[in-house]
Amino acid sequence: MIAVDLPGFGESPPLTGEVSIATLTDSVADFIREQGLDGISTVGQSMGGRIVLELARRSVGGDTVALDPGGFWSDREVAVFSATLRPSIAAVRVLRPVLPALLGNPVGRTVLLAQLSARPWALSRETVLPDVRGLADSPATGAAMDALTKGPKQQGAPAGSVPGRVTIGWGRRDLVTVPRQAARAIELFPDAVLHWFERCGHFPQWDAPHEATSLILDSTA
Template structure:
């Protein structure tokens, strides 16, 4: 994708890919910004069953300010420590210091689990633009009952410090057909904290 980075433009790109590949009706799954994108696809009537894990887009104004003020410095720190990430993430103490905002139990994770995601955050040239899309763009619109193309499932971590749990109520209000699943002892990354439960939810909620 080239040009402006926005939720609308990113969703356009995914929708175009689905159409161009002849994947109409395909199930879609996303987490965080990806969760927001798959919900936007469902709102547009694109795809089939939808699973969104800890999706963005449902912040209040105050929550959005806190999100930007806390996550941007964290991303800057990860970028500054890029060369030291393998060593830092090899230690439970290092994982706790770097990932406490993202995981409910960062010390229990393995380096192999988290290093690819953290490196991606540090290396992506579009990370800043993506943050702008989330913090400066419009919040997520909803889909009236009966309009999504398939089942909608929203998973949320009880200990999410990025998209805080109270936002789940707003998501369900905007997507009244959605089924809400709570991940206990889980932060913003269910695929880190409760991978088996997250995988089971995806498999059970899609065709």
């Protein structure tokens, strides 16, 4: 398994030019080609889910698993997404020094993560802290939000045009990419199989880790 940091996230330097879903996808496609990984299965969640679907649309990679992907919202839904998540990211940055303490408390987790998890109080600090710190620390977070909210919506792939199997997983209680968007995703990717995560929010790897792992392994075997 290879875990890729997008440009401007983790230890990867930011893009020097435009930051968009297209250019972020270009960077992943270039990495796949440069490393001789043609046909590799790809897995992503949220913006990463959108990027792996875009790779499949471009016929890059092999089997694809997209968990709660962005890009399938209506104009009103993307406006709500932007208006609610941007202040949350700003708050996390302000609270960066005290995040370990806040996320170590069930009440703190519930307050900070209610939009992202169906059961934030039940999560552990060790599970959520790396992802929350990533939102706070990554220099490309703002640019990525602009790419998601101000750029074009996700295009689809006609039946028979994707390079492998496509599986789309969606949390029934997702408050970020709301569940009704799943129907649009399947309409645009008619070859895809839809899997519902019950009692799950935007992060299946948080709320249903064993189920998410099994889905990924079964869909890319």
